[in-house]
Amino acid sequence: MSVIIVQYPLIIVNLKTYEESMGGNAIEFAKIAERVYEKTGISIAISPQLVDLGAVADSSETLVFSQHVDPVTYGKFTGHVLPESIAEAGAVGTLLNHSEKQIPIETIKASIKRAREADLEVVVCVETVEVARKVAALGPDAIAIEPPELIGSGISVSKAQPDIVRGAVGAVKGVNPKVKVLCGAGITNGDDASAALDLGAEGILVASGVVKAKDPYKALLELARAMQR
Numbered sequence: 557m558s559v560i561i562v563q564y565p566l567i568i569v570n571l572k573t574y575e576e577s578m579g580g581n582a583i584e585f586a587k588i589a590e591r592v593y594e595k596t597g598i599s600i601a602i603s604p605q606l607v608d609l610g611a612v613a614d615s616s617e618t619l620v621f622s623q624h625v626d627p628v629t630y631g632k633f634t635g636h637v638l639p640e641s642i643a644e645a646g647a648v649g650t651l652l653n654h655s656e657k658q659i660p661i662e663t664i665k666a667s668i669k670r671a672r673e674a675d676l677e678v679v680v681c682v683e684t685v686e687v688a689r690k691v692a693a694l695g696p697d698a699i700a701i702e703p704p705e706l707i708g709s710g711i712s713v714s715k716a717q718p719d720i721v722r723g724a725v726g727a728v729k730g731v732n733p734k735v736k737v738l739c740g741a742g743i744t745n746g747d748d749a750s751a752a753l754d755l756g757a758e759g760i761l762v763a764s765g766v767v768k769a770k771d772p773y774k775a776l777l778e779l780a781r782a783m784q785r
């Protein structure tokens with residue numbers, strides 16, 4: 557169970573369903589994140605597959621986020637992801653509406669409420685500034701803007717589409733200044749992370765830039781160092 561708390565700037569490493577980051581490897585990524593946190597003091601969360609979540613949370617002090625939860629309660633909801641189960645397994649937060657796991661706006665609203673009831677930090681992913689504005693009104697802890705065409709591309713949103721990051725920051729803060737804004741898609745190096753903060757983002761969401769890196773420790777350390785300000 558993590559004793560580290562969620563702080564911004566925040567790096568979320570989404571392990572997705574990559575072969576390199578499942579099972580025992582998910583635990584290795586959590587340990588890498590722990591080492592980088594100890595070196596830099598930058599808050600890092602790992603988001604493993606659900607079946608790996610408990611083992612990852614038990615094996616390190618790294619923050620663990622679920623990749624998804626459903627807006628269900630205890631009871632007759634076979635196959636759903638109960639927020640309380642995630643928290644019980646050691647997660648401190650959850651992603652919602654990732655580009656690869658999208659849900660309708662009404663479900664986002666209900667899921668934020670349920671995740672809150674389980675004391676989870678809620679980061680809602682969005683693809684556009686317009687949706688960022690709508691979701692900000694629902695009051696999640698953070699919104700992560702990720703243009704889908706750049707996901708996994710190695711071309712960073714903060715460099716290729718700075719206007720969408722700036723636009724999301726403006727739109728979200730205009731609705732609710734308490735909601736943090738993260739950005740993701742194609743982030744691979746320190747310059748990308750630094751550019752994200754320059755645009756007003758308060759953290760990054762990254763996957764392949766770390767999971768597929770030749771040296772994931774080195775890659776994550778570079779991202780975290782670029783965010784030490």
Ligand code: G3P
Nearest residue numbers: 570707708741742763764
């Ligand atoms: O959740 C993070 C993600 O969608 C970005 O993926 O591979 O472009 O860092 P990637």
